[in-house]
Amino acid sequence: MLVCRNGRADSLVLEGRALDPGRGIDACLRVVVEDGIVAALEPGSDARLVLAPAFVDPHVHLRTPGREDEETLLSGTSAAAAGGFCAILAMPNTEPVVDSAAVLGSLVERARDEALVPTGFLAAITKGQRGEELTEMAELAAAGALGFTDDGLPVAAAGVLRQALRYAGLTRLPLALHCEEPTLSRGGHAHEGPVSAELGLGAIPSLAESLMVRRDLALAGLEEYPVHLMHLSARESVEALEQALAEGVPATAEVTPHHLVLTDEAVRSLDPNLKMNPPLRSEDDREALRAALRSGTISCIATDHAPHARHEKDVPFEEAPFGVTGLETAFAALYTHLVVPGLLTLETLLERMSSGPARVFGLDEPRLEVGARANLVALDLEAEWTVTEDGFRSRSANSWLLGRRLRGRVVRTIADGREVFAE
Amino acid sequence: MSEVRAPAPPRRHLLSIADLTRADVERLLDTASGLAGSLDREVKRLPTLRGRTVVHLFYESSTRTLASFELAAKRLSADTMSLRAAGSSVDKGESLKDTALTLAAYGPDVIVVRHPAIGAAQLVAHVTDAHVVNAGDGKHQHPTQALLDLYTVREALGRLDGIHVAVVGDVLHSRVARSLVQALRLVGSSATLVGPPTLVPPELAALGCSISHDLRAIADADVVYVLRMQRERMGPGETFVPSLREYSALYGITPERVRPGQVVLHPGPMNRGVEIDPRVADSSAALVTDQVRAGLVVRMAILYDLLTVPAPVSEPARVEVA
Numbered sequence: 001m002l003v004c005r006n007g008r009a010d011s012l013v014l015e016g017r018a019l020d021p022g023r024g025i026d027a028c029l030r031v032v033v034e035d036g037i038v039a040a041l042e043p044g045s046d047a048r049l050v051l052a053p054a055f056v057d058p059h060v061h062l063r064t065p066g067r068e069d070e071e072t073l074l075s076g077t078s079a080a081a082a083g084g085f086c087a088i089l090a091m092p093n094t095e096p097v098v099d100s101a102a103v104l105g106s107l108v109e110r111a112r113d114e115a116l117v118p119t120g121f122l123a124a125i126t127k128g129q130r131g132e133e134l135t136e137m138a139e140l141a142a143a144g145a146l147g148f149t150d151d152g153l154p155v156a157a158a159g160v161l162r163q164a165l166r167y168a169g170l171t172r173l174p175l176a177l178h179c180e181e182p183t184l185s186r187g188g189h190a191h192e193g194p195v196s197a198e199l200g201l202g203a204i205p206s207l208a209e210s211l212m213v214r215r216d217l218a219l220a221g222l223e224e225y226p227v228h229l230m231h232l233s234a235r236e237s238v239e240a241l242e243q244a245l246a247e248g249v250p251a252t253a254e255v256t257p258h259h260l261v262l263t264d265e266a267v268r269s270l271d272p273n274l275k276m277n278p279p280l281r282s283e284d285d286r287e288a289l290r291a292a293l294r295s296g297t298i299s300c301i302a303t304d305h306a307p308h309a310r311h312e313k314d315v316p317f318e319e320a321p322f323g324v325t326g327l328e329t330a331f332a333a334l335y336t337h338l339v340v341p342g343l344l345t346l347e348t349l350l351e352r353m354s355s356g357p358a359r360v361f362g363l364d365e366p367r368l369e370v371g372a373r374a375n376l377v378a379l380d381l382e383a384e385w386t387v388t389e390d391g392f393r394s395r396s397a398n399s400w401l402l403g404r405r406l407r408g409r410v411v412r413t414i415a416d417g418r419e420v421f422a423e
Numbered sequence: 424m425s426e427v428r429a430p431a432p433p434r435r436h437l438l439s440i441a442d443l444t445r446a447d448v449e450r451l452l453d454t455a456s457g458l459a460g461s462l463d464r465e466v467k468r469l470p471t472l473r474g475r476t477v478v479h480l481f482y483e484s485s486t487r488t489l490a491s492f493e494l495a496a497k498r499l500s501a502d503t504m505s506l507r508a509a510g511s512s513v514d515k516g517e518s519l520k521d522t523a524l525t526l527a528a529y530g531p532d533v534i535v536v537r538h539p540a541i542g543a544a545q546l547v548a549h550v551t552d553a554h555v556v557n558a559g560d561g562k563h564q565h566p567t568q569a570l571l572d573l574y575t576v577r578e579a580l581g582r583l584d585g586i587h588v589a590v591v592g593d594v595l596h597s598r599v600a601r602s603l604v605q606a607l608r609l610v611g612s613s614a615t616l617v618g619p620p621t622l623v624p625p626e627l628a629a630l631g632c633s634i635s636h637d638l639r640a641i642a643d644a645d646v647v648y649v650l651r652m653q654r655e656r657m658g659p660g661e662t663f664v665p666s667l668r669e670y671s672a673l674y675g676i677t678p679e680r681v682r683p684g685q686v687v688l689h690p691g692p693m694n695r696g697v698e699i700d701p702r703v704a705d706s707s708a709a710l711v712t713d714q715v716r717a718g719l720v721v722r723m724a725i726l727y728d729l730l731t732v733p734a735p736v737s738e739p740a741r742v743e744v745a
């Protein structure tokens with residue numbers, strides 16, 4: 001269930017180069033929206049903007065409840081609107097954890113008042129995300145959960161995850177898994193490699209992720225239940241996923257813009273806005289992630305938007321919390337660093353930011369189709385802009401892109417039939 | 424009439440050996456040699472930095488480093504102020520950034536910072552206008568220690584290049600070792616890291632040195648550099664060696680294990696009977712007190728260089744994308 005505040009449906013006309021890879025559309029069109037529905041697709045003449053199905057972000061931290069100083073439902077969904085998203089999924093690692101229908105229900109009510117963009121909620125797999133007792137998944141599903149995850153933490157015990165995979169069958173909702181073997185990553189601040197060795201930073205080996213990926217895929221295969229692997233970062237994880245998919249394991253995966261663009265070389269600056277979990281890895285890992293995104297082995301781009309208060313990041317690198325924001329920069333970062341240099345086609349980028357994640361979580365695919373709800377983004381691919389702290393709608397500014405120049409800009413977002421962002 | 428202003432020169436810091444060139448190292452050591460003469464004079468104070476202010480901001484215990492920085496600044500006639508975390512507003516929960524900003528409000532020329540967290544010196548350099556000297560940030564860097572070690576080696580062996588140093592002990596947790604290995608490479612010398620695989624793991628070869636788990640590997644070295652077990656940097660429940668007894672038996676530097684002609688360095692504080700036998704520590708091969716004396720002149724040279732030499736000593740690393 002996606003929820004947002006009620007409002008009238010808009011009627012408007014957009015014109016541009018319409019690109020909907022899923023519908024095979026690439027033509028200059030006038031898109032006529034009436035009462036929130038795509039009423040007509042007519043030949044157009046002005047192709048300065050690109051019109052595409054709006055984006056879906058399967059991995060956002062809205063920090064609500066508990067850390068509304070870092071993000072609220074309003075600020076987070078405003079950031080999503082500015083990033084071109086028509087739907088986002090919020091993670092349950094809040095204070096308190098979204099592990100009961102009561103907490104989820106109050107969050108859904110707040111979203112009906114505050115959320116600018118349709119928002120879905122994932123609930124925890126285990127109570128308090130402690131990795132021990134299962135949450136009341138059936139009741140959580142009835143209250144609107146779109147899936148289950150202990151994101152931020154792994155389900156460390158294999159036996160607990162196996163029971164979760166079985167019990168979640170009552171709900172038919174996917175389990176989204178944060179793959180990390182905690183005894184291998186403990187005390188780590190950066191990818192294990194030459195950079196962490198030189199800087200003296202506690203290391204998080206690729207194996208901390210890929211070992212858990214292999215375990216989780218084995219369990220998913222055993223129980224024949226779908227799992228979604230979150231924020232993959234290592235080549236070995238991609239290889240394990242490819243192998244499991246070939247064996248018919250029902251699995252999907254996501255990758256973040258920062259893992260697609262950066263490597264651990266960036267960590268040499270010791271800028272706390274380059275500290276994330278999983279950590280930035282090597283050039284070889286980045287290449288594997290890019291290839292998997294192109295081939296579709298990884299079908300989703302996820303921002304893992306993780307707002308942090310300024311005072312929490314204004315500390316030495318080693319003391320800083322993991323996480324960076326990403327909703328407002330995802331498209332431009334990937335357009336600039338992957339599409340412009342020819343490493344990824346625009347069509348593939350649009351697909352992996354929209355239909356790909358929608359399919360994983362059973363959401364309607366945003367599409368350019370007469371009769372469909374209007375979920376559209378207008379993009380100015382020529383626009384150049386600089387990422388600055390005061391340019392964010394998010395309450396937090398812990399972006400890895402601060403000060404960087406980007407190409408491509410979201411200029412308009414229509415979500416669920418309503419204009420939620422216009423530059 | 425328009426006023427033409429020259430652009431402000433880039434602020435210079437000493438944050439990491441990685442930011443230095445070989446020429447920087449040689450200039451600093453030559454300056455230190457020049458200053459060493461002043462130590463033998465009856466009046467030891469030089470007027471060079473009169474009116475300048477050096478602040479020492481120390482979040483970790485220190486004997487040698489703080490004492491020698493204070494003395495170095497005083498010998499150059501700078502005003503000094505030392506702040507230890509214990510007994511200051513840090514005890515009241517003040518962040519490093521706020522403490523640095525508070526001290527910066529006094530307009531210091533140099534802030535010397537020691538902190539248990541990697542990246543602390545970078546943060547101070549980022550938020551203040553002072554020249555920042557890293558006096559140790561967690562397991563990352565201790566560049567002034569590496570420079571005083573090079574100075575000590577040059578005094579003892581008469582040269583800086585082609586020297587082979589065996590670094591023995593807890594390299595994993597050692598900022599001293601990281602800085603020293605980088606500095607040795609910079610001047611054309613080499614290092615071998617020696618210790619158990621848990622404290623000298625294979626990924627440390629990325630520093631540009633060789634690795635051995637057999638103490639016999641020190642036989643070829645001109646210099647044996649002994650490290651202390653840094654238990655304060657090991658997390659609760661982490662096991663790196665089963666016991667100090669076994670560690671000492673395998674890697675302790677005893678008189679039988681030191682070849683005639685080798686010199687032995689130790690950054691202090693020493694744990695006699697663990698990583699170093701007292702008979703070695705007190706022998707003429709051990710240059711530990713030479714290192715302490717070198718620390719004074721090298722730190723004088725660093726302060727002098729930062730405040731009087733126009734060429735950049737170091738530029739903080741920049742982020743590279745794609």
